[in-house]
Amino acid sequence: MEEQGGKAWLVLDAPLRKKAIREALFGGYWWFQSFPALALMLFKVRKGKTLNQLATATGMSESVLRDSVLAANAAARGEAPEPFGKSPGGRQVLDQGPFYACDISVDNPVFPLGALTLGGLRVDEHSGAALDEQGQPIAGLYAAGRTALGIPSHLYISGLSLADCVFSGRRAGAAVAQLTARQLQPTLASQVTS
Ligand SMILES: Cc1cc2nc3c(=O)[nH]c(=O)nc-3n(C[C@H](O)[C@H](O)[C@H](O)COP(=O)(O)OP(=O)(O)OC[C@H]3O[C@@H](n4cnc5c(N)ncnc54)[C@H](O)[C@@H]3O)c2cc1C
Structure with missing residues (x-):
C-alpha cells in the first residue's frame, strides 16, 4: 500500500474466504468489526477462476500476482522465508480457486486499510527523551504518544494505544518539569541569598 500510492488488494482463495465469512458471522466480533469485513468480502470484491483471471479483473500484473502468491504459499508451507514478515499463524496457502481480491485501499469508503503507528x-525509558543514533538523549527533545512506545509484545487490545499515549505524555511532561525545576533552583537560590 505504501509503495502503490495507497492502493492495496487482499487476496483470498475460496476456502479462506469461506472461513473468513464464517468467522465474521460467528466468531464473536463486534458488529462494527464484522459488518465492514463482510461488506468487503461480499460486495467490494473482484473474482477470478484462476490467478490470471483475477489479475485481469483487478488490473494487476499476471506475473507479479502469480509470483507473489507462489512466494507466500512457499512460506506458508515452510519452504521459503515469508516475504511480508507474517507470523506463522497468519500464513495461508492460497491454491484453490476461485480467487478473490478485496479492495483495502486507503480511499475505500467501505473498509479502508487500517493503519496504526506502533513505535518508532x-x-x-525513564524520561521519554528521544535518543540519537548513539543512544544519547537529544537535548530538549521528548517523545510522547504512539511513536514513543513499542509494539505490544503479546496481544494488541483496544485501549492500549490511548493508555500508552497518556502514560508517555505524563512521563515526558514529568521529566521536563523536573529538569526545569532543577535549572531554576540555582537562580532562585541565588536570588534568595542576595
Ligand atoms: C480506526 C482507529 C481506531 C482506533 N481505536 C482505538 C481504540 O479503540 N483504543 C485505543 O487505545 N486506540 C485506538 N486507536 C489508536 C489510537 O487512536 C492512536 O494510537 C493514537 O491516537 C495515537 O496518538 P498519537 O498522539 O501518538 O498520534 P496521532 O494521534 O496520530 O497524532 C500525530 C499527529 O502528528 C501530526 N503529524 C504527522 N506528521 C507531521 C509533521 N511532519 N508535521 C506536523 N505534524 C505532523 C498528525 O497530523 C497528527 O495530528 C485507533 C486508531 C485508529 C486509526
Missing part, C-alpha cells in the same frame, strides 16, 4: 523513536 528510541527513547530513554
